Amino acid sequence: MMGFPLGNLRNRPFVVEPLVNADSIHLAKLHALTFSQPWSDEEFLALMMQGNVFGFIAREEGKRSAPPGGFVLARLVVDEAEILTIAVAPSEQRRGLGHALMDATLRHLHNARAEMLFLEVDETNMPALTLYRRLGFKQVGKRPGYYETAGGRSAALTMRRDLKRAR
Template sequence: MMGLPFDNLRPRTFIIEALRREDAGSLVPIHAGTFRQPWNEDDFHALLREGNVFGFIAREEGNRGAPAGGFVLARLVLDEAEILTIAVAPQFQRKGVGHALMDATLRHLHNERADMLFLEVDELNIPALGLYRGLGFKQVGKRPGYYETPSGRSAALTMRRDLGRRAGSGR
């Protein structure tokens, strides 16, 4: 009797690491698989050279040769931060990778004593909206017609999470 390949049935575990400049090339295919107007390697290199930009990358644990599963890039200026982009490879979406990346970002910002975090999301991106709302983000603005979609245009929702009060820093 031949054995069955059960390895593909195990849930994949990802480790979250700080993004490095050398990671720029591996971000391109993930971004291209997620966004209609993807960024190129030069875009990522330019951002990663900025002193106030930081990010995290999700790598499959125990599989050194596997491509990254997702990443997040953010910018912190004084006590306010913004998510510049977050992308999860399609095959890893809805498996907790985005949540783990956002959790790492929130912990980093707590350590940096940031007071608030902003992001923009397509109003049609229901999974992302669920993630952000579940993490305590509230809608604070709307840009009509911001995103191009196959059927026209959709709005960008500006969302904010207050970090100072929620993190219990007493500020």
């Protein structure tokens, strides 16, 4: 699968392309900028080496070694998928990268004939909740006190999007 351009975001064109194992170090660095309990590059690499894990990275067009603007990592088991993690660089948030990464994931899952996609999101992450709701995700569960925050703990909302096609 080739990357596809996102257009001009903040005067810089981005492209979304499939992750490769060498991206693990970039993922870990970006994850550390956006999560209080970041994953290491070894953890990312171990996940990426699993046959049922896939993902996409958004990077400035023509700048393969530059830090990514964002990424998504997902797992597909039979016909159910889950978003393992998604991150967008703070400097690139609210510019459409999260939507583009999720769109690439949804297209991949459509081609793989997946029937549903799950994710968990911090109940206080309003930009992410807005994105997921716009993409058709519905809350199906809640894990109280799942995330550590500066002010204590917050719940993880479990969300699902049905991917079944009309038969």
